[in-house]
Amino acid sequence: MTPRPVDDADLHAYVDGQLDPARRAAVEKWLAESPEAASHTAFYARLNETLHRRFDPILDDPIPPTMIRPRRRRLLPWSDSMIVAASFLAAGLVGGWFARGALVAPAVVERVVAIAPPLEMQAATAHAVYAAEVRHPVEVGADEEAHLVRWLSNRLGHTVKAPRLETLGYRLMGGRLLPAASGGVAAQFMYEDTRGVRITLFLRNNDSDQDETAFRFAVEENGVNVFYWIDRSFGCALSATLPREELLMVAREVYEQISD
Amino acid sequence: MADDRQDHPIIAQIPHLRRYARALLGDAVLAEDLVQDCLERAWSRFHLWREGSNLRTWLFTIMHNLHANAARNAARRPQTVSIDAYGLSAPTRAAQEDGLTLASIDAALAALPEEQRQVVLLIGLEEMSYRDAASVLGVPVGTVMSRLHRGRERLRHALAGGATLRRVK
Numbered sequence: 001m002t003p004r005p006v007d008d009a010d011l012h013a014y015v016d017g018q019l020d021p022a023r024r025a026a027v028e029k030w031l032a033e034s035p036e037a038a039s040h041t042a043f044y045a046r047l048n049e050t051l052h053r054r055f056d057p058i059l060d061d062p063i064p065p066t067m068i069r070p071r072r073r074r075l076l077p078w079s080d081s082m083i084v085a086a087s088f089l090a091a092g093l094v095g096g097w098f099a100r101g102a103l104v105a106p107a108v109v110e111r112v113v114a115i116a117p118p119l120e121m122q123a124a125t126a127h128a129v130y131a132a133e134v135r136h137p138v139e140v141g142a143d144e145e146a147h148l149v150r151w152l153s154n155r156l157g158h159t160v161k162a163p164r165l166e167t168l169g170y171r172l173m174g175g176r177l178l179p180a181a182s183g184g185v186a187a188q189f190m191y192e193d194t195r196g197v198r199i200t201l202f203l204r205n206n207d208s209d210q211d212e213t214a215f216r217f218a219v220e221e222n223g224v225n226v227f228y229w230i231d232r233s234f235g236c237a238l239s240a241t242l243p244r245e246e247l248l249m250v251a252r253e254v255y256e257q258i259s260d
Numbered sequence: 261m262a263d264d265r266q267d268h269p270i271i272a273q274i275p276h277l278r279r280y281a282r283a284l285l286g287d288a289v290l291a292e293d294l295v296q297d298c299l300e301r302a303w304s305r306f307h308l309w310r311e312g313s314n315l316r317t318w319l320f321t322i323m324h325n326l327h328a329n330a331a332r333n334a335a336r337r338p339q340t341v342s343i344d345a346y347g348l349s350a351p352t353r354a355a356q357e358d359g360l361t362l363a364s365i366d367a368a369l370a371a372l373p374e375e376q377r378q379v380v381l382l383i384g385l386e387e388m389s390y391r392d393a394a395s396v397l398g399v400p401v402g403t404v405m406s407r408l409h410r411g412r413e414r415l416r417h418a419l420a421g422g423a424t425l426r427r428v429k
Binding site: 008009012013016018040043044046047048050051052053054055056058059060061063064066067068069070245248249252256 | 265266271274275276278279282283292295296299300301303304305329360361362365366380381383384385387389390405408409412413415416420
């Protein structure tokens with residue numbers, strides 16, 4: 001019985017040390033007979049060596065602490081005073097977003113608005129109001145998801161979709177239409193896990209001059225944590241009374257699905 | 261709390277992720293960003309890793325998927341900087357006598373189609389088994405083999421073009 005002729009795959013496996021021993025002898029015999037195969041094989045081996053010499057020094061680079069204990073590098077640093085100011089404003093918002101001027105001292109508004117856009121505050125307020133609802137948390141339930149999504153898309157003027165968060169343990173409950181700043185509308189999707197923890201995703205049209213922003217984080221009234229960002233058509237904000245790390249995980253998933 | 265991760269098995273894999281990302285992307289900043297994103301995900305999803313399965317393959321798969329997503333988004337959104345934009349600064353070190361030198365390898369790698377570069381690096385640099393590389397990339401082993409062959413041949417032609425290739429004894 002003649003053995004199978006040596007092919008390219010054998011030559012690579014020979015160089016990479018992934019050839020089974022029985023085949024090795026056949027390859028070595030072939031290399032001795034064919035200068036061309038030998039030359040190619042020698043190149044492959046030198047290529048591997050060169051890759052090691054070129055890139056192995058990177059193995060010795062000290063590992064940055066952020067790779068061991070990740071922190072979002074692009075988070076907005078929130079000083080304590082800003083959190084207080086934001087909470088103060090958010091407290092006003094619970095009473096009515098459109099009445100904010102009347103409820104909050106103008107100096108505070110000025111200071112907060114200059115640094116933080118109100119997206120996350122609107123979102124946190126809407127979260128606080130509706131996530132606490134027992135009987136009417138959503139306007140349209142997940143059983144009518146197609147209708148819900150079509151309706152919200154029509155009202156916002158852009159196609160919205162409800163991200164799937166089942167892999168993270170959250171099921172869609174449904175959503176509702178909300179007023180947004182300057183006469184616009186916003187959409188809210190609500191999710192719940194088996195513990196009853198609720199997360200809301202707030203979407204409104206992006207009327208800022210930015211096309212995209214990094215994730216930002218805010219601690220709002222009543223311990224509501226918010227990750228918010230701008231992704232082309234929408235300002236997006238994810239709110240929950242979850243620890244920041246946990247919420248970030250969900251936010252990244254939402255971000256990926258929305259930006260797809 | 262601060263040091264409970266120092267002995268974690270993920271730590272031992274970080275240098276490999278960085279080496280591969282650097283070689284794949286050809287740019288130190290992009291590579292570190294990719295590894296950082298990969299690790300953020302890996303730490304937060306470590307509970308999803310199946311004990312006893314190959315941690316290295318798991319991590320490289322996460323990184324590969326993140327990179328593939330980023331590349332897809334970059335392709336769809338021309339206004340963002342492509343993750344495949346290479347900084348082609350080759351180090352100036354002593355050259356070998358054939359076309360394969362530390363100085364020429366960066367540009368030659370960058371000129372490879374990415375799917376070939378991935379395979380050439382996972383196998384030649386990270387010394388993964390063909391099976392593991394196939395699993396990381398989500399393709400059959402046969403595809404890995406053909407990409408490996410095409411990639412290495414392309415490098416052989418590219419590098420032999422500019423210099424005399426040393427004859428093998």
